[in-house]
Amino acid sequence: MEEYRILVVDDFEEWRRMIYSILGTRTELQIVAEAADGQEAVQKAGQLNPDVILLDIGLPKLNGMTAARLISEVSPTSKILFVSETNDPDLVQGALNAGA
Numbered sequence: 706m707e708e709y710r711i712l713v714v715d716d717f718e719e720w721r722r723m724i725y726s727i728l729g730t731r732t733e734l735q736i737v738a739e740a741a742d743g744q745e746a747v748q749k750a751g752q753l754n755p756d757v758i759l760l761d762i763g764l765p766k767l768n769g770m771t772a773a774r775l776i777s778e779v780s781p782t783s784k785i786l787f788v789s790e791t792n793d794p795d796l797v798q799g800a801l802n803a804g805a
Contacts, residue, residue, distance in 0.1 A: 710737045712753065714746040714772070715761040715788065724759065743767025751779035762789040762800065770799055 740746040743764040762769035
């Protein structure tokens, strides 16, 4: 069974804990780190090179769109899954353009 290393990025700590508890039940999923802002996300992605990054769009210090562009430079093999409570088509297109 293939294992996936995951970085969870969101400024809402309770959401990160919930994701951690849900994904932590799966043996093939390993959360390698969490980040609370875009700058921290870029730093940890570059250090850890996770397979998957769950990335909030609305982050402090560096928004998710900008963070995604920088992450694609420092960790080009990481796959980015944006997490957002909005369904704005322009935002979705921007996320795809940013590398999601």
